[in-house]
Amino acid sequence: MKKFMAMTLTAVIGMAAFTGCGSTGSSGEAGKEGESAAIPVIGISQYGQHASLDNCREGFLKGLEESGLVEGKDFTVDYQNAGFDDNIATQIAQNFSANNVALMCAIATPSATACYAAAEDKNIPVIFTAITDPVKAKLNEGNITGTSDKLPVEAQLELIRSLQPEAKTIGILYTTSEPNSVSAIAEYQEKAPEYGFTIETIGVTQQAEVLQAADSMIAKGVDCISNLTDNTVVGVLPSILEKTNDAKIPVYGSEIEQVKLGCVASAGIDYVALGVQTGAMAAKVLKGEATAEEIPYETITNFDTYINSPALADMGIKVPADMAQKAIEATK
Template sequence: MKNRKRMTAVILAAITAVSLTACSGSAGQSAASSSDGGASAGEESYKIGVLQYATHGSLDNCYEGLLLGLEEEGLIEGQNLEVEFQNAQNDTGNSDMIAKNMVAEQVDLFVGIATPAAMSGYSAAKDTDIPVVFTAVSDPVSTGLVQSLETPGTNCTGTSDVLPLEEQVKMIRAFLPDADTIGIIYTTSEPNSISQLETLKSIAPEYGFTITEAGVTNSSEVAAAAATVIAQGADCINNFTDNNVVDNLSIVLQAANEAGIPVFGSEIEQVKNGCLASQSIDYVALGEETGRMAARVLRGESASEIPVFTVEDCVPVYNEEVLASLGLTLPEGFEDAQEVSADAE
């Protein structure tokens, strides 16, 4: 009986010691979690700076996709990932200042959403070891972000939303068989827009179009530019992924509606907001790919050796309400185009 009591006492003492140790470990783990944003003890955590240049649907979708892509790779905000998100509000000065601040904070990675944000980050980080990953940049080579799409050669890589311009021109011809002139409004300081304009000028004659254009330097000039291309005989206006123009889409649409001509968008969100149609790319999916690339860089791969990802697929979308208001019908070959509206998710 005494032996049994002695054995019981030994077991209870052992259990007590283990319990105390476990409590001590739990407290230490909690402290570690609070210090690294939620990562468990021993798990590596990261801080990234994300700069979005402006507020509009396609860029918002990129940010949404970015977080999804990081999560797919096991990097979850609030657990093992701290995300500092800032919006430059379509202001280059803001963009440069925010990027410099993020670099000064020594983030592990800078993500630039749209060309001006990516360029701000690249400039701020170029003399540091902070890598830059971009998304929604149509021409990263001409902007100097990378040396080539296949081998970036800089501490920078990302995803490109180069527009399917020939497919877009084919769409415009199908919807407007008698049209002659496409109007373009673009920002003279956006390399992407200049590159897209040159490409469009080379394609348009093959489909019987001429191009009339009006450049702007800031948002306040968009209304006058819209009036200019309309006065020059534009049968429609076609948008690029130009931040000044997209940020002021309502102004362009108002001018076009008063003139009775359609506006063709560069992506689905613009069509939801009143453009007639677009050969659209999926910006959430683009952001997801960006997130996966960012995870690779955070875990040690060199950005300079990761090829730039370029979207190859596009989906035709149209706004039925706008189509009807213009007295148009869905052209042959677009029966399977996706119908969208302002209420579409």
């Protein structure tokens, strides 16, 4: 019955997008019979404002466009930003549900869990992005799908070992309530011994605790810090870097935007590409080609090596010749 309802909703959305006959979304131009054509509304809930999540949103819209959908004709967007506040993320999702949006796009885990909860009763499709572990976040069942930004942990460990041959301890700051971070840390702890590292972690519950945690990590004397895609931590990354730079402790990012901010290097994915992949999945749902429930979530597997040469030089780190040839320079 659930699948039938999902297919019915998808069919209605498809009709609204391509025949102008439907009631989901905002009013468009009047049709030949004087009726208002309904344009499906995509509710985009972004957990907070930082470059990685912005790139996801940019890529998502690009993915819709590359799939042949035109904003203003085939869909409109209601974009909301939660400002890293779980309560606001919940309010945004509930508002989308109350307004009967055609589809919810959720960027980052807290927004995705909120949208999933708000959409479930109405069977509104949810397409997520920037979720490290959809299974652990319980976002892998029902009328929901999307893309995972699972970190290339082994590649990051190899990168750190190449740049700091004598390093022994890697520090990681994380939010204890963020499934993405908990999952990533478990993988770091499992694989770090293979590269001769131990992992030192400090958990926080809110953004106000992050800088104090950074001070504690520096006091522990770690050889470097590897930054995750933890939204709470990334939100104050420039302030963290001020402290670590003074202490001469290199920080490795998890994607290009963090390296641009001043992290020394990263083995990371392209978040615009991740968003494009997500937008293509959403387009299939809007076109009525499949329901979200029928589309398995996808994990982006390609990654690049990014370096910030001035930041590396400030830390006295030399880049091996083979890495320098393939690495992408990432500075502002």
